[in-house]
Amino acid sequence: MSDYVVRQITDAESRETFDLLVRSLHGNPPSDERWAKVSDSWAADGRTGAFHDGEAIGIASSFATTLTVPGGATVPMGAVDGVGVRADWTRRGVLTAMMDRQLHDFVRRGHVVAALHASEALIYGRFGYGVATRMATLQVKQPAPLRESVDLPGRVRLLATDEAIATIPSLYQRIDTHRPGMIARPEPWWPIAFNWHLHPDGGNHRVAVHTGPNGDDGFAVFHVVPQNSYLDPERGAALEVHELHAATPEALAGLWRFLLSVDLIEVVNARGRPVDDPVGLLLVDPRRAQTIGVDDELWLRLIDVPAALAARTYGSREPVVLEVNDRMLPDNRGRYRVSSNGVERTEDEADLQLDVDTLAMLYLGAWEAGPLALSGRIAGASAETLARVDALFRTGTQPWTGTHF
Known part of the structure; x- marks a missing residue:
């Protein structure tokens, strides 16, 4: 049994957790005057904390927004705007517990995707986030x-x-x-x-x-x-x-x-x-x-794979069947037939296999399938299949976010 609990923070804990986040990023907590100007932007809703004996030891913060996807549609998004663990509590599972709870909270809130800007590139791939835009x-x-x-x-x-x-x-x-x-x-x-x-x-x-x-x-x-x-x-x-x-x-x-x-x-x-x-x-x-x-710029996480795939448009090419694995959100697992007409679940034989973080890298059109296969992120695909994936997922404009959070 862990000696901490992970839960949504309360309004009374807003400043404590904001100070914790700033310190974990090696900054100086705000003055009372500064806090008065930004406190309305740090409400408790959407913020998951870890607590030991009532004291904050970790925070995973987010706010609700929307993401533009290829074709011009927008989907509900959870923007992860701050993650930190107190220095004396790192390497004890606190981050993993907070990220797991946050992902399931995103499911409950109806977010189709989540996204963040990663302070360290080695952390977030294991939670299903992949680099979806570059700057x-x-x-x-x-x-x-x-x-x-x-x-x-x-x-x-x-x-x-x-x-x-x-x-x-x-x-x-x-x-x-x-x-x-x-x-x-x-x-x-x-x-x-x-x-x-x-x-x-x-x-x-x-x-x-x-x-x-x-x-x-x-x-x-x-x-x-x-x-x-x-x-x-x-x-x-x-x-x-x-x-x-x-x-x-x-x-x-x-x-x-x-x-x-x-x-x-x-x-x-x-x-x-x-x-x-x-x-x-x-x-x-x-x-x-x-x-x-x-x-790398935006790290993307598909929370609802069927809804995310259905929201964007695709190029003109023969269909491809993707077999998607997601260890943290198992409802996303399965095979999806992607074509110029849209996306549907299927029991057909898969043309390739990939994890949900790799699917996020393909999703906005920033990466081609060949290099992802070469790096071992895509398995089981022929060169012809990879060419079909590129034709389907390619966009006319390079994706870009341009907003830091």
């Missing part, structure tokens, strides 16, 4: 003028802090859940993940909005980091792009033009961009823009 880190060295042929009919303006807090949530909702992998941002997300960055203690970020022929259609969040020193007083600063979202290619180009035209900047850095961001193609000298890293 690029871009660096653009100045000067980096745009090609004269780039059509830029809009304009960009800077917003004051209060105006940004009031207007950007509705702008994001209007422009930016069209790409597979993107998520809705519920109201509690904004105070912690957006508003805080606009204040001096949170980084003093600025917000620029692009306005096109049909009104506001994109925004960027950025801040400037000095790089000069006593020995190098004239060195230009680095402009760090925290967010960049646009409804149209023209809005994206217009925001890039603005960011690359800020005075006294030596380099523009942008982490968390789509792997197909076109900034290099916009430039007179495309070598000024470099992709200096590609990392």
Whole structure:
């Protein structure tokens, strides 16, 4: 018998568990003033804690949102926004117990998928999460003028802090859940993940909005980091792009033009961009823009495999029968016939076998089946079968999330 219990936290335990999460990530717990500003975003609902003698020793937090899947539909999602175990309780099964309870809570709540951003890549595969989107880190060295042929009919303006807090949530909702992998941002997300960055203690970020022929259609969040020193007083600063979202290619180009035209900047850095961001193609000298890293972004977990598979669309190719294994949620186990017409359970012979984390890697179209088979994640498939899987699951646009939580 374990000497701790795992259960949903109460409202009275919200601050204790938030402090525990921050400490487990080696941060400093918030002041009373800071807590007053974010406490409404840390309600007890959706948060699983581990307790020993009434004291919090672990937390697995989540909030409800939706995920855009290939074809444009959205599915209910549990966004896992914080997991931590107190340092003196690690390696004792606390994390596994919390993750197991959380997954079954997602089933009860009707979430079709769950997702997280992994602080450590070795942890979450064993709970059925797979890397479903990737992100690029871009660096653009100045000067980096745009090609004269780039059509830029809009304009960009800077917003004051209060105006940004009031207007950007509705702008994001209007422009930016069209790409597979993107998520809705519920109201509690904004105070912690957006508003805080606009204040001096949170980084003093600025917000620029692009306005096109049909009104506001994109925004960027950025801040400037000095790089000069006593020995190098004239060195230009680095402009760090925290967010960049646009409804149209023209809005994206217009925001890039603005960011690359800020005075006294030596380099523009942008982490968390789509792997197909076109900034290099916009430039007179495309070598000024470099992709200096590609990392995992969204880790996806299919909670209801039949519902998830049925929600997305598929390419035109002969059907394939997948045999799915899920050790934590056994109702997902079985064979699924995937075709351009949809998905159904079947007793037909399987064309391949895979675990639920590998299915999550295929689900949004970020990975091809061949490399997954080469790595041992897909078994029993011929080369022809793998080609059919690729044709069915491939998307025209690389999936990307663009929202940290």
